Amino acid sequence: MFRVLLVLDILNNYLVHAVKGEREKYNKIESFSQISDTSHPLEIVENIKPKEVYIADLNRLHFSKTNEENVDTIYQIRNKAKTYLDWGIESINDVHYASKMADHLILGTESTKLETLKAAVSSYPGRVSVSIDQKNGKILKVDECIPDDPLKIIKLLNGLNIKxxxxxxxxxxxxxxxxxxxxxxxxxxxxxxxxLLGGGIRDCEDIKLLNNIGVKGALAATALHNGSIPLSILKYDLDTYV
Structure with a gap:
């Protein structure tokens, strides 16, 4: 089954439109969206009612700070949808803290060292996903033990019990x-x-292509907010659209 996760990029407790990872240029989603006149994450989730969401806490990822408003909102969103959370995890203490907020934790190469990843998998088997973060053809990483080639990273992860x-x-x-x-x-x-793939999804044809090559899911925001992908795809299986 192919899954489409609604992406929620949260900064200062507002949903923003993320473009090219240039976080200092992000604007509130309502300035871009054709489907929402609010930028409050919980309101959007309550209105759209997705099955799964991917949350990026940009206060943590960009500024390495905890925004308590974000935390409160993330807790509330978890009661509305299955939640994947990228919280800029750097330590096992971060893992324990974030595990209380979300169903699944995302540990990205941009933030997390391999040692912490292995400890997280040991503590929370089946609840940890890994994000291979890349920008302009370069792997973003904080650990020299992580290869610069995404295929080599895949090989490294094959032996771990990650989701x-x-x-x-x-x-x-x-x-x-x-x-x-x-x-x-x-x-x-x-x-x-x-x-799962994140970044660049254009429309339902891209979703079908990803499904055909064996990808199991996509992270989507822009294509949903501009109407290129119908919101109903967040609630039903891909078979409805193929």
Missing amino acids: DIIYLDLSRVGTSKGFDEKLVSKLVLESKHDI
């Missing part, structure tokens, strides 16, 4: 420019875990 792997190309986020089909196909073939 799935997100390949997140930040330079494509918010651009609707599509994705690297050749590379993504290689990642799927190499991985023993499900692959």
